[in-house]
Amino acid sequence: MKNAVNDGVWSGSWVAERLGVELVGDDALPALLGLALRRNPKRAHLLVSNVLGKHVPQSxxxxxxxxxxxxxxxxxxxxxxxxxxxxxxxxxxxxxxxxxxxxxxxxxxxxxxxxxxxxxxxxxxxxxxxxxxxxxxxxxxxxxxxxxxxxxxxxxxxxxxxxxxxxxxxxxxxxxxxxxxxxxxxxxxxxxxxxxxxxxxxxxxxxxxxxxxxxxxxxTVRLPSGVLERGQELVARHESAASGSAVAGRGARAAEPHEVPPRAPRRLDLRWPAGLPDGGRHGFTPAHRARLEAALPEMVARIRGALPAGAHRVLVLGFEELMYAPLRLARELERITDAQVRFSTTTRSPVLAVDDPGYAIRTRLAFPAHDDPADGPGERYAYNVAGGGFDAVVAVVDSVADTPALHAPDGLPARLAAHVPHVLLAVVPSYVPQTGVPAPPHAPERPAMLPEPLRGPAFSSYPPEEVGWLLQDLSDITLEAPTEEREEAIQSGGAHYAESLPVEYQPSEQYQELFHTALDASAARLAQAVGVVTEAVITERSPRPVLVSLARAGTPVGVLMRRWARFRHGLDLPHYAVSIVRGRGIDANALRWLAAHHDPRDVVFVDGWTGKGAITRELALAVEEFEAKEGVTGFDPEIAVLADPGSCVRTYGTREDFLIPSACLNSTVSGLISRTVLRADLVGPDDFHGAKFYRELAGADVSVAFLDAVAARFPEVADTVEEAVKELWAADRTPTWAGWRAVERISEEYGIHDVNLVKPGVGETTRVLLRRVPWKILARAGAGADLDHVRLLAEQRGVPVEEVGELPYTCVGLIHPKYTRGATGADGKAVNL
Missing domain, CATH: 3.40.50.2020 (Rossmann fold)
Known part of the structure; x- marks a missing residue:
């Protein structure tokens, strides 16, 4: 198996020889793919394309x-x-x-x-x-x-x-x-x-x-038995050398400082045609293609003229999603120059580097993200550049990424300049789409009038003044599916989680006792967090906020915030519950109703807690999309939460990961309302999202009892809330998204490779045990009574609880990765990667 990319040696041989990994299939596979290791003791290998232009510089x-x-x-x-x-x-x-x-x-x-x-x-x-x-x-x-x-x-x-x-x-x-x-x-x-x-x-x-x-x-990939253990040993052996900011490549000189100080990166004006998209992010038409073809010769001539005399090996380096424009520039440059031209791009994917001809990732340059990414700050990487023997690098970024972080001492150009004598920086203007483009001709007209909110006792066991539900009642429709059947449909891509409902868990007598014990123990702690987040909202967001909780976990919190505002300030705040669905966004009709009845600037979205921050991101994108479509402005997409262990928001009651007893149960602590449902055959363009009212569970309902128990502790925590609010004002509340990074790490380490199957925090772990097919529970070593209910549920479902020494959350639930990436072992049986 030969591959000219790495000195004539197949770039998968290092991993294959040490782990016994085989590529089985077409003869073309070894030329197309190499092998590498992620910095991850739970996964054996990574397939690396030699012809994609991402990790491996290629013609x-x-x-x-x-x-x-x-x-x-x-x-x-x-x-x-x-x-x-x-x-x-x-x-x-x-x-x-x-x-x-x-x-x-x-x-x-x-x-x-x-x-x-x-x-x-x-x-x-x-x-x-x-x-x-x-x-x-x-x-x-x-x-x-x-x-x-x-x-x-x-x-x-x-x-x-x-x-x-x-x-x-x-x-x-x-x-x-x-x-x-x-x-x-x-x-x-x-x-x-x-x-x-x-x-x-x-x-x-x-x-x-x-x-x-x-x-x-x-x-396919064939893995022998024991591959994970040997892979773990290999990673441990090489991780120290590979985790530096740059890893030496072929020729020690490439990883050493230049004999003279490196030249400062030089800007190059390509004179990119005005109005020509920089790629396909917003669409690229045949007319755009024709304009690019006409402009390429002049732009590439400018690159050739800026290259140092005698340059023999040149890399055109693109930037993450910006691949096509630098690829076309590189291809045209290769055509008109005698220099050996290669192309690759930076990436957000972390991979272990090993300096061996039989390994696909020889070197790694790490630098800070510089385009204000949606997932927060973090590292980005350029592979096989250091030690690549390049005389010059032409780094191509778009103007959105041309930020101070790019030009910082540890930014991409500086990192490149430490290993390549000449660095040119070309900035392509980020295409700005025209606004006001008409919707597709079949798009439905907006409803002239939306229904009024549903209220108890007709819908929910909450008193009517506590919350209005901007939902439609689907109580008469059978939506429940067995948990395993539902999990298979969700993970296989055959259904979205919001298209069905889990069968409502009916707590045992022992579990109900645990709930009441937990409530007694945590009521004061909860009351203080409610007070802190409500005071923050009233002080910073609006003196008379309109509370809009994200159904259903946010709804008990919204009711408690409403009660605190009345207790402490005599305010009778409006409170509504709306549906938001991961991957589908917030209910746009609910936002229309709110905009028609309240000032959007007063609306404060409320949820129970943050995990990895997926709903936080979803809400921000959905509000931005709604405002662009409707021409309505003023909604603030930041969520106010009781607990923010994921460090995803600025408005919170606490950042500790502790048991919020309302997470212990389903509808019986949430006004007897189900999770929200979004299915095309049930929810039309003029409808609110749906939900069910489980009237038949009234005998087990503790929704109002939960609220009363927490509100009863308001007087005793009033003074401590005042002190906690002062501490809040003095603290740096900038979200760090530490939870998201932790989930990424856990996903990689446990071979799940789907962050949606990692549910961090006590609340999310409890949901996994109640609604999904759990694989295992990770519990922080020494966690006490906060996890009694988790341990009981895990025992009842036969789910192992694994104690972990270093865990940013009190616990993390892992959903069974039954449908993750498949491979076969030497015996032909499936192997969990």
């Missing part, structure tokens, strides 16, 4: 031609008529350039790629989760919403097709909005198992559409 002609050939194959499969109506969708971050090259190969297809960067003023046309991603959710932000609304084929492009979950999530989301008859999936390598292939076929039958697949090569 830009080789990179572009792989995508272009796949596009020609897609065009031939579709036929001339269907190819003429096709739209191509690529995946961020790795496949943005590949997808664009596929669109070029089809010839007439407009192109769009998903993005993890929210863009102000641009409404989402869709969004989906990537099951193995360590980054944020994918957004679809076309400038022209009708781009995805046509009936022609949709061509979806990714670099590696492993399980198919991401593809299924995408198709399912878009098919609900813009149904079509045909999809074509394109990838460099198809590594699915036979089960995954069958699952996609069943999915296509279920939605009544044809789904074809094209790949340059196919196969």
């Amino acid at each position: 830009p002609t080789v990179v572009y031609d792989h995508g272009h050939r796949l596009g020609r194959r897609a065009a031939a499969l579709l036929g001339e008529a269907e190819a003429a109506t096709a739209v191509v969708l690529g995946y961020a971050e790795t496949a943005t350039g590949l997808g664009h090259a596929v669109a070029d190969g089809i010839g007439t297809a407009p192109y769009l790629h998903s993005t993890r960067r929210p863009v102000a003023g641009v409404a989402r046309a869709g969004g989906f989760e990537e099951s193995h991603s360590h980054a944020t959710s994918h957004l679809l932000l076309p400038e022209e919403p009708a781009l995805l609304a046509g009936a022609g084929p949709l061509v979806l492009v990714d670099d590696e097709f492993s399980t198919g979950n991401t593809i299924l999530n995408t198709i399912r989301d878009l098919h609900e909005r813009y149904p079509r008859e045909r999809y074509v999936v394109v990838a460099l390598v198809d590594m699915r198992s036979a089960e995954d292939v069958d699952r996609m076929a069943r999915f296509a039958d279920r939605i009544g559409a044809r789904v074809d697949l094209i790949a340059a090569a196919s196969g």
